Amino acid sequence: MIHLACTHGNLGYWDFYSTVMKVEDIVDDKRIITVSESAELFSENINEILQREINLKRIKAISEYISSNDERFLGSIVVAIHKGEPKWTEIDLNQSFKIDDDIIDEKSLAFLNGKFGVLTLTGNEQIFALDGQHRLMGLRKTLKDYPELGELEVPVVFVIHNHERLDKTRRLFTVLNKYAEKPKGAELIILDEDDCAAIVARKLVSDHEILSKGSALSTTKSGSMPNSDNYSLTTLVTISSINKILFNKRPAYYTVRPSDDQLESHYEEATAFWDSVFDTFPEINQYLNKEANVTINSKPIYRNHESGGSLLLRPVGQKLLAFAFTKFGDDEIELFKERLSKIDFNLSNSIWKYLFWNEKMVTGENRLKKNLILYLLGKFDDESYIHSEMSRIYELNNDIYTHNISPV
Template sequence: MTSASEAALVLPALRGVMGDWVYYSCLMDLGNLAKRVRYAEEVHKNESLSKMIQRRLNSGRSTQIAEYLRSQPERFFNSLVVATYKGEPNWFALSNIRSHANNKELQDLDEVTLGSVGFLTLSGDEELFALDGQHRLAGIKKVIKDGIDQEVSDEVSVILVAHKDTQRGLERTRRLFTTLNKTARPVSKGDIIALDEDDVMALSVRRLIEDTDLFSGKRVAFVASNNMPSANTTSLTTIGNLYDILMILFSSAKTDLKKSRADLQRVRPKDEELKQYFELAETFFVAMRDNFPELKAFFSAKDTTAPVKKFRGSHGGSALYRPIGLEVFARIIASLTTELSVKDAVARAAKLPTKLSEAPYLGLMWDARNQTISNSHKVTLRETLLYMLGKSKYSEATLLERYKKETGDDKVSLPKKIK
């Protein structure tokens, strides 16, 4: 609750109606947002329910959003939805304060239009709480608390709706709160890869496709998931899988560029550092090409149809021509970088078998009877391959037990280690 009345505030605003809600779309600067708007604890009178909302906000998101506000010149937010009650909000339409300027276009505006444009005044006694955009509000509060160097304070679009402190009013506001948060959908992976200008993996994927021959043309399937279309006979993998591989490389491999997934997705690095990420991605795939014969056949071919048909199909082929296989190898290589460079880690991993018809893929990744790929045993497959290199995190007994159980063969033995 606010301990004292804030100063009166005049906000430029638009007045609108949707359903039985009257709302005001206003501009509010970061300082006033941080000072005047609280979280949605008022949605619930029950203290435990209010704390559930607070716990959801106690994540790293506020720090990430604060850093975004502090460091991104092209920062932008969509509107926050804020409920207001108590105090004396007042609406002054332009129809009540019509300009005397000799402007024919403005003079010809009808009363409905003029009545939708004006100013909303807040006396300072209002209680304001966010119904939608609470993580953004948490980031705003943090950046204002920690300090932000701006010549002109950012203005954020805020949609104000009226809340009544009655049982009916609480039900109505709770319904709006859940509607706004339940119907919100995250940006799709495909849209991120195609459009995001901060996500390091998305930027690197696009550059691999646009600026190199590695994945130009039909060499990559423009599918946002890891499911390769069965009819595809030209692509090594999908853009979704390419994105995931770079995420593993950038967040798990021990390099000077290693960062958390959240930072890689939300904080665009400076151009020189971004160039280094792209060079790391290119280095990785060039090393894969140079060390795995089946990949060399793909990357060196003008027409990739022949190698794809040879190494992917109902007959099985190579694990590296399947998105799951590339992901497993990316994780193995990332694990090996604790002792080796990325290039040397790839060379070491290249000593492993890749034929789906052989151990350890048979029964874990490749179902020979149904001629299908299984995604259910990735951990055991990865650890078995790492065991063959002497690097599994499991003991031999534990891994053997998992291997027998997941292959469905009580008599099977672990594959031999590779020297």
């Protein structure tokens, strides 16, 4: 039996009770289970489908976050409770008392009355998580691997499930899992305080001499440049993606905030890449300053949806440069810049024709794209592969490749 300090509220159909529970009380004897572990809401075959939706990598990431981060915090797990005999004991506030020497007025006291109490669970109840399945599974893994963390407290919201109205609980499960808007794209990068790629991306657009310019960053929330944006250089999502290319860490690394020294080191890595690009092509800075008639190698630098423009102004091109940059050692940065400056990045060039641009940006062929940029920069020596693959690409577009591509 456990006693939980709660506040009681009501929102439309649902009475709910907000509380905190120790990890060990949630996990031990599976006091709280997932929907797929319950036979209450859905049939067995539906539960099997739900079980397959459980993402083991996400569970591991949550467990590592809880066990490794002193600033750990989880959002409330919303659970439905039925069976057994849960007991609500209200704490009576029908008395005058003061807060900061002010007596609470009767209207405020009337609202507070009935909101505080103790929810007692005997252990005979069945409690299943309507929202927070992965957090629940992450807590199980955490307690298994780190039993000393069992005293940690987690926010939990109880709703009272009525077996006679399964439709109500199913609808609540749907609302919580389908319609709840979770941060993603640029919004997630703005909010994330653990992912070093996101943290460094924010620092770059705040502190870097060029990337901090208002014209450098598109306002889009995705990693793609809108057709209507003919002036910005890149996106926040692209900068974060480039950071992950540069840092080259396993996915789990981005779930735990590194030390300040590590973050500074990562910032220097990212700055080295962007400085190399801007040193090689100072015309990009002129473009961002909205100077007229800016050219690279006597060709205008621009981006539009009609003729493509420069690959340097495309997120996919910037990520390709970041990949190539990682293949040069710290003592080869000047070599990287020298060779990079000799490449024509205009999308109408035969190098990129059909591979990146064919009346619109072309996706796919990622292996060939990476090997091609390395070939141009002298870091890939399988010449026959390049010519064979480019011939294939040209043939797919009813054109003939003339073997005119060679390292700079």
